[in-house]
Amino acid sequence: MKTVMIVDDALFMRKTIKKMFERAGYxxxxxxxxxxxxxxxxxTKKPDVITMxxxxxxxxxxxxxxxxxxxxxxxxxxxxxxxxxxxLVGEALACGAKGFIVxxxxxxxxxxxxxxxx
Amino acid sequence: xxxxxxMLFSIKDRYYAVxxxxxxxxxNSVKILDIPRKKDYCEGIISLRGEILPIINGRKIFNIExxxxxxDETVIILKNKEDYFGLLVEKVIDVLKIxxxxxLEANAKNNIQGIIKSNEKLYKFKNYTVIVLDINFFxxx
Amino acid sequence: xxKEESLFDIFLYETTHLLDEMETKLLEAESNKxxxxxxxxxxxRIMHTIKxxxxxxNFKKLSELSxxxxxxxxxxxxxxxxxxxxxxxxxxxxxxxxxxxxETLEENGDLGKDITPLxxxxxxxFENLKNFKGKKSNYKVKIKFKKDCMMEDIRAxxxxxxxxxxxxxxxxxxxxxxxxxxxxxxxxxxxxFLVNSDFKESEINNMLKKILFVEKxxxxxxxxxxxxxxxxxxxxxxxxxxxxxxxxxxxVNKLDNLLNTVIELVTSRAVLEDRVLKEFNKSEEIENLFYxxxxxxxxxxxxxxEIRMLPINRVFSSMKRLVRDMSKNENKKIELxxxxxxxxxxxxxxxxxxxxxxxIIRNAVDHGIESxxxxxxxxxxxxxxxxxxxxxEGGNIIISICDDGKGLDRKAILNKAIDKGYIKKxxxxxxxxxxxxxxxxxxxxxxxxxxxxxxxxxxxDIVYEDVKKLGGVVKIDSKENTGTxxxxxxxLTLSIVSGIKIISNNISYIVPINSMKLIFxxxxxxxxxxxxxxxxxxxxxxxxxxxxxxxxxxDSNYIDNRxxxxxxxxxxxxxxxxxxxxxxGGEYQxxxxxxxxxxxKCTKSLRGLSxxxxxxxxxxxxxxxxxxxxxxxxxxxxx
Numbered sequence: 001m002k003t004v005m006i007v008d009d010a011l012f013m014r015k016t017i018k019k020m021f022e023r024a025g026y027x028x029x030x031x032x033x034x035x036x037x038x039x040x041x042x043x044t045k046k047p048d049v050i051t052m053x054x055x056x057x058x059x060x061x062x063x064x065x066x067x068x069x070x071x072x073x074x075x076x077x078x079x080x081x082x083x084x085x086x087x088l089v090g091e092a093l094a095c096g097a098k099g100f101i102v103x104x105x106x107x108x109x110x111x112x113x114x115x116x117x118x
Numbered sequence: 119x120x121x122x123x124x125m126l127f128s129i130k131d132r133y134y135a136v137x138x139x140x141x142x143x144x145x146n147s148v149k150i151l152d153i154p155r156k157k158d159y160c161e162g163i164i165s166l167r168g169e170i171l172p173i174i175n176g177r178k179i180f181n182i183e184x185x186x187x188x189x190d191e192t193v194i195i196l197k198n199k200e201d202y203f204g205l206l207v208e209k210v211i212d213v214l215k216i217x218x219x220x221x222l223e224a225n226a227k228n229n230i231q232g233i234i235k236s237n238e239k240l241y242k243f244k245n246y247t248v249i250v251l252d253i254n255f256f257x258x259x
Numbered sequence: 260x261x262k263e264e265s266l267f268d269i270f271l272y273e274t275t276h277l278l279d280e281m282e283t284k285l286l287e288a289e290s291n292k293x294x295x296x297x298x299x300x301x302x303x304r305i306m307h308t309i310k311x312x313x314x315x316x317n318f319k320k321l322s323e324l325s326x327x328x329x330x331x332x333x334x335x336x337x338x339x340x341x342x343x344x345x346x347x348x349x350x351x352x353x354x355x356x357x358x359x360x361x362e363t364l365e366e367n368g369d370l371g372k373d374i375t376p377l378x379x380x381x382x383x384x385f386e387n388l389k390n391f392k393g394k395k396s397n398y399k400v401k402i403k404f405k406k407d408c409m410m411e412d413i414r415a416x417x418x419x420x421x422x423x424x425x426x427x428x429x430x431x432x433x434x435x436x437x438x439x440x441x442x443x444x445x446x447x448x449x450x451x452f453l454v455n456s457d458f459k460e461s462e463i464n465n466m467l468k469k470i471l472f473v474e475k476x477x478x479x480x481x482x483x484x485x486x487x488x489x490x491x492x493x494x495x496x497x498x499x500x501x502x503x504x505x506x507x508x509x510x511v512n513k514l515d516n517l518l519n520t521v522i523e524l525v526t527s528r529a530v531l532e533d534r535v536l537k538e539f540n541k542s543e544e545i546e547n548l549f550y551x552x553x554x555x556x557x558x559x560x561x562x563x564x565e566i567r568m569l570p571i572n573r574v575f576s577s578m579k580r581l582v583r584d585m586s587k588n589e590n591k592k593i594e595l596x597x598x599x600x601x602x603x604x605x606x607x608x609x610x611x612x613x614x615x616x617x618x619i620i621r622n623a624v625d626h627g628i629e630s631x632x633x634x635x636x637x638x639x640x641x642x643x644x645x646x647x648x649x650x651x652e653g654g655n656i657i658i659s660i661c662d663d664g665k666g667l668d669r670k671a672i673l674n675k676a677i678d679k680g681y682i683k684k685x686x687x688x689x690x691x692x693x694x695x696x697x698x699x700x701x702x703x704x705x706x707x708x709x710x711x712x713x714x715x716x717x718x719x720d721i722v723y724e725d726v727k728k729l730g731g732v733v734k735i736d737s738k739e740n741t742g743t744x745x746x747x748x749x750x751l752t753l754s755i756v757s758g759i760k761i762i763s764n765n766i767s768y769i770v771p772i773n774s775m776k777l778i779f780x781x782x783x784x785x786x787x788x789x790x791x792x793x794x795x796x797x798x799x800x801x802x803x804x805x806x807x808x809x810x811x812x813x814d815s816n817y818i819d820n821r822x823x824x825x826x827x828x829x830x831x832x833x834x835x836x837x838x839x840x841x842x843x844g845g846e847y848q849x850x851x852x853x854x855x856x857x858x859x860k861c862t863k864s865l866r867g868l869s870x871x872x873x874x875x876x877x878x879x880x881x882x883x884x885x886x887x888x889x890x891x892x893x894x895x896x897x898x
Binding site: 152156159163165171203 | 519764765766812813852854855856857858860861862863864865867868871873878879881
């Protein structure tokens, strides 16, 4: 079973995304509120997929992405963005994020993106 | 040996037969229309369900006298590959079932009238000698 | 009763169609060099299909041969290699080879000739292709993102960045990849890039497929053009594939029966209408009912007749190959153009048109069109033109073959004709057209060279006979150094003719209404005879040849003294003549049928008749062959 880490500062988003993954048969092994927590938990859990919100306190998604990729450049990081964050998304992709999904999104859209990673 | 079916018909006092495989139908009253420059053995043409076919006068090809046409004469519609035509005869009598070995050969003893080619087949039916026609006969008239 | 169509019949039908399709595509590619991915896929698919089905029927050699070409096209497709004329040539050769052998496949169990030489050549070409080093090529990359994935502008930009790692991106469409407008456009139409890369198509496509939310992607090779134009062209091609016709093979006898039934229906309706309207006095309601019935039956009739009609393009397009091969052989540059190739002709006669048209075109290429140097010296364009034209006119189809070559040698023909005794050195002027039609007499060829295509003087007499069998006529016109035009005028087997019924010797005939010019009662004084016994009539001070139908259709010199009706006929602008007959009837619209084979045996001659028809009252009328009569009169006069 594939493992997932969900990174978002909003509890509601984390819970919603978690439900979507569980329904699709994934195991959610970690949740993080900011980029730093995400980096720490990444090192211990090594999830197969990471959904990374962009705007977060302490360390934002872009920086966290870069750090994670330093550890494992093949990490599957899916950026979660909102309209208006074009620049950051573009940079994230340029750095090596596997792709991005735009809020609000449907379960179907999320899953089709995740499935394409494997 | 298998018996094959032949349609027996007559013109005046002569009897002929043709393999039913080549007979499409028999029609009794038909309006025969003239065509330009017709050969003397051709009576004219008819329209049969949209198809146009010539009618050949049996009397003329078998050289039987009395060329007058009667209204109650019969036409046998024959079809052989692309050849499709009607043969005007006097009476259609019956279907004969003949086996290959029952044919007779044409020779003087068989008491036939008219001119017969040596390879034509004959058959004895009651008192009559029937000339069994090969369908290719009509190719060569 | 016909047997169930065997698997072999279906294979033959399908394979023949596929080969024709392939040949057309190859010739197109040769002339305008358009070979995009669609084209290569098509040719590949054709070879693949033939390989498969021939294997099913155990035609090993055929399967191997098509397999060989399939490999070549597969390789070209995957590696985006430019199509060379060598590949086109060998493909055409393979197509011809198979076409020649295909009919006897069933009897012989496989292709008759040895395929080893062809197979080896294909192999050699294939090896050469493989050794060909990859070079930088231009591609068009097209991506469509999944619906509603949002921020398509960024996605497109991401794709562009990724492409830039393995190629040079030359152009983008839409040009601006930013903002809500471009998002909308990309979401609806996708994004396209023009790139130049030394990576293979498949490698580029694989990279694209890894991008998230890419629903569809394609990488196709192409020549540098405006991206937008290429987009439009691609859309056009998708249209073409959509309305490509689907064919089913139908037993012609079934069609014949269907048509006969419909014709009988037409007749029955006429008789019914006649009777009913006699019983009931003019009733508007009944008239309306019949009007509707008439319209429906007319539609049915037209539809059924249309099923039997095929576009003459079938015959025309096979000439392209012939001209190509011949002109290559003789080192002449010749362009073959078509006009009216969509004109439809009854299935019955389409098969019989191949030979006459082919003969005429062979002559045109061989003897008509001059060599390049000769043409240039004469100030003509170095490329010779042959135009194949088709049009329908008054119940006939007119096929014209027109070349801009050196024309017919009037003097040589005249001399030969006098030599052979076809013409007496009379003091009457012979028109050019009459001289040119002499080449249709047997034994006429003013060139002594024999080559692979022409044999010994490709007989125009054979063409004449072929066309005559179809009930048609041939007209020839020519001008020195300008060219030659040959017209084949053939009656459409199933045409509806409007005509006037006339009666001669109690037989009724129909004269096509558009040939009629004048009708009046005969006056003895106006008729004259010449020394040969030919009759003429004077109308408005002009002399017209007169045919007495009573004698003409009786083939005798039957003359009667009744007061007759004279009709002035115009077969064409220059051919006017008059006919005399007994009575005149009404106007009719009839369906013309050709004379069945056996019927021809029962008459001495069907001259002057172009068919027959069943009239509404059950009688039969004969259609007067106006063009044929005119031609006969022409010949008579020149004798």
